[in-house]
Amino acid sequence: MEELLRVEDMHIFFHGEKGDVIPAVKGLNFHIREGETLGLVGESGCGKSLTSLSIMQLIPKASGFTEGRILLGDKDVNTCSEKEMRAIRGNEMSMIFQEPMTSLNPVHKIGKQIGEVLLLHDAGDPKTIEARTIEILKKVGIPRAEKIIDEYPHQLSGGMRQRVMIAMAMACNPKLLIADEPTTALDVTIQAQILDLMNTLQEEYKTAILLITHDLGVIAEMADRVMVMYYGQIVEEADVRSLFKEPKHPYTIGLLHSVPTLEAEDDEQLNPIQGTVPNLGDIHSGCPFRARCEKAFDKCIEENPPLIQMDSHSVRCWLYEEEEVST
Ligand SMILES: Nc1ncnc2c1ncn2[C@@H]1O[C@H](COP(=O)(O)OP(=O)(O)O)[C@@H](O)[C@H]1O
Ligand SMILES: [Mg+2]
Incomplete structure (x- = not known):
């Protein structure tokens, strides 16, 4: 499969209150191929949303900036102007968020909002646009699409709103869909339906998906490859099975130990990780996970490990220093 997006040495910084800069994402390298689903998982505060916003160039200039390269084909979107980005967003890559109400405009009817996306990218007369809008709504499994176009976002359920978001994101058939916690706000049954829908659309349109979630169940269901993120860095990458x-x-x-499984023995306890993700700027040396790690030893305090290449994994941990294979 062809490579679609390549992120090279991406760093994201915030402007601190005292005129300083605070690093939030520290040297990400990854790629996404056409049609595949790459999962990005980690607890809240790890930098997952920042990564996705940065790829879309949606971090406000006043709050921070990105260094490194974000290559979409041979274009580095990190050097694109806002005008160029407006042509790329929606057309080549689009994004859906956890809470559709933040991206849907509450005062405009559903039909108008989808129609606007279509108009931005592909002019057409009002009749054609309306027909396309209805077609897209049907595609994402919205019943009574002809009626829904005249309704407002608040008249729909959470699951239906997320379907509308997906319709808007897929309207121009982007090559890459970034989904940031797309089902976190939904009930489990609705969550399963939305994941199903994303799978079906991906198969039909060969869309690549960057799926961001804190939920390993969603990753197991959806992803081909997975990156685990901690304190702004990838700490492990592997195909989903491994x-x-x-x-x-x-x-x-x-x-993995903090997620319940069907196979678990009755007396097997869930074992959440102690402690929380450190605040930005709190760790100055060593491995950022060491304070929560049962296996930490001296070296972990002194030096942050590099990503170590193993057969089917890359892992950022001194425990595997001896096992590195050269690639
Ligand atoms: N505008 C901002 N200014 C300063 N820090 C921020 C800003 N936005 C996010 N952060 C911090 O960056 C870190 C990563 O945030 P985020 O990418 O939203 O995490 P995730 O999506 O993994 O939960 C968090 O510690 C968060 O507090
Ligand atoms: Mg987030």
């Missing part, structure tokens, strides 16, 4: 079968990083192992 990650669940043989997690390597103590953080990944901890995340």
Whole structure:
């Protein structure tokens, strides 16, 4: 499969209150191929949303900036103007968020909002646009689409609103869909329907998906490859099977132990990771996970490990220093 997006040495910084800059995302490298689903998982505050906003160039200039390259084909979107970005967003890549109400305009009817997306990218007479809008709404499984176009976002359920968001994101058939916690706000049954819908659309349109979630169940269901993020860095990357079968990083192992499974023995306890993700700027040396890690030793305090290449994983942990394979 062809490579669609390549992120090279991405750093995201915030402007601090005293004129300083605070690093939030620290040296990400990854790629996404056409049609695949790459999962990005980690607890709240790890930098997942910042990563997605930065790819879309949606971090406000006043709050922060990105360094590094974000290559979409041979274009580096990190050097694109806002005008160029407006042509890229929606057309080449689009994004859906956890809470559709933040992206849907409450005072405009559903039909008008989808029609506007279509108009931005592909002019057409009002009749054609309306027909396209209805077609798209049907595609995302919205019943009574002809009626829904005249309704306002608040008249729809959470699941239906998320379907409308997906319709807007997919309206111009982007090559990449970034989904940031797309089902976190939904009930489990609705969540399963939305994930199903994303799978169906992906198969039909060969869209690549960057799926961001704190939920390993969603990752297991959807992803081909997974990156685990902690304190602004990737700490483990593997294909989805190897990650669940043989997690390597103590953080990944901890995340897996904090999820209930059907196979678990009755007396097996859920074991949440102690402590919380450190605040930005709190860690100045060593491995950022060491304070929560049962396996930490001297070296972990002194030096932050590099990503170590193993057969089917990359892992940022000194426990695996001896096992590195050269690639
Ligand atoms: N505008 C901002 N100014 C300063 N810090 C921010 C800002 N936005 C996010 N952060 C911080 O950046 C870190 C990563 O945030 P985020 O990407 O939203 O995490 P996630 O999506 O993984 O929960 C958090 O510690 C958050 O507090
Ligand atoms: Mg987030």
